[in-house]
Amino acid sequence: MTAPTPAPSEAPHRSGFACFVGRPNAGKSTLTNALVGTKVAITSNRPQTTRHTVRGIVHRPDAQLVLVDTPGLHKPRTLLGERLNDVVRATWAEVDVIGFCLPADQRIGPGDRYIAQELAGVKRTPKIAVVTKTDLVDQRELADRLIAVDQLGRELGIEWAEIVPVSAVADRQVGLLADLLVPLLPEGPMLYPEGELTDEPEQVMVAELIREAALEGVRDELPHSIAVVVEEMLPRGDRPADRPLLDIHANIFIERSSQKGIVIGPKGSRLKRVGTTSRRQIEALLGTPVFLDLHVKVAKDWQRDPKQLRRLGF
Numbered sequence: 001m002t003a004p005t006p007a008p009s010e011a012p013h014r015s016g017f018a019c020f021v022g023r024p025n026a027g028k029s030t031l032t033n034a035l036v037g038t039k040v041a042i043t044s045n046r047p048q049t050t051r052h053t054v055r056g057i058v059h060r061p062d063a064q065l066v067l068v069d070t071p072g073l074h075k076p077r078t079l080l081g082e083r084l085n086d087v088v089r090a091t092w093a094e095v096d097v098i099g100f101c102l103p104a105d106q107r108i109g110p111g112d113r114y115i116a117q118e119l120a121g122v123k124r125t126p127k128i129a130v131v132t133k134t135d136l137v138d139q140r141e142l143a144d145r146l147i148a149v150d151q152l153g154r155e156l157g158i159e160w161a162e163i164v165p166v167s168a169v170a171d172r173q174v175g176l177l178a179d180l181l182v183p184l185l186p187e188g189p190m191l192y193p194e195g196e197l198t199d200e201p202e203q204v205m206v207a208e209l210i211r212e213a214a215l216e217g218v219r220d221e222l223p224h225s226i227a228v229v230v231e232e233m234l235p236r237g238d239r240p241a242d243r244p245l246l247d248i249h250a251n252i253f254i255e256r257s258s259q260k261g262i263v264i265g266p267k268g269s270r271l272k273r274v275g276t277t278s279r280r281q282i283e284a285l286l287g288t289p290v291f292l293d294l295h296v297k298v299a300k301d302w303q304r305d306p307k308q309l310r311r312l313g314f
Ligand SMILES: Nc1nc2c(ncn2[C@@H]2O[C@H](COP(=O)(O)OP(=O)(O)OP(=O)(O)O)[C@@H](O)[C@H]2O)c(=O)[nH]1
Pocket: 022, 023, 024, 025, 026, 027, 028, 029, 030, 031, 042, 043, 044, 045, 046, 047, 048, 049, 050, 071, 072, 132, 133, 134, 135, 136, 166, 167, 168, 169, 170
């Protein structure tokens, strides 16, 4: 993406876009959050939970770094899978720098290679290799991993601008990573107002928080079958100004009616928990008390149906 040319009166300042790529669970969302300093991208210990391109914005006196969080690249099996990969590739072509995340606690595997091979084809965008989760390994294991990443680059003809070990959880070298990303951005003015953390529409972020809560502790095959759509977000009219309340109506879509019981739980207990957990998070995000109305609906085989995909925002 090209930044507008700065006016001559402005001090030299850099601004631009970076995205993190890496196999599912590599720690991309957690790293985005650590850099931005607040929860904007959803994280979970389940793969492929990030559907939407969520931007986090790092504001510094010398730069503005806009982070674009992409879904994990993977071998497509459904129409949704293909669309997700298209989103990832389109993002790579547009950003100023790509951070390739590889978890320190796992050997470089076929998933990493698949992404690295795709990355090797993106010639113009600078790439930083980010070795994540360094708090989970000792020095020797970390050194091995750093060497392996260097070798992977040589093998595939990728010239890493940097190889940086970080831990988002232990807050190790996260600031350094920002310091290394910034010089790779073009000179340019601020792209977003100061203090703005994301330009993702609030409704999408609210839907992501509900989806995250709905995924908590469910069976392995279910995550890919859940989509959340916020139908309505309206301040309740009859409230005094000092006690506002936001009414949110959202639908949790599943593919088959047999999945309904899993999401709802015995006597609705699970759905209630999903509501309570996500409501707290939404209230923290929006800074206002919320009444959350959740419904579970069946949208048959939505992952394979273009009409349903469009309706669900893909
Ligand atoms: N110990 C440790 N765990 C981490 C760190 N970063 C991420 N994790 C954990 O790794 C898991 C995956 O992290 P995410 O940030 O959701 O990974 P992701 O790459 O965005 O995953 P997808 O959305 O599936 O592509 C979560 O359980 C995180 O808590 C870290 O620095 N240290």
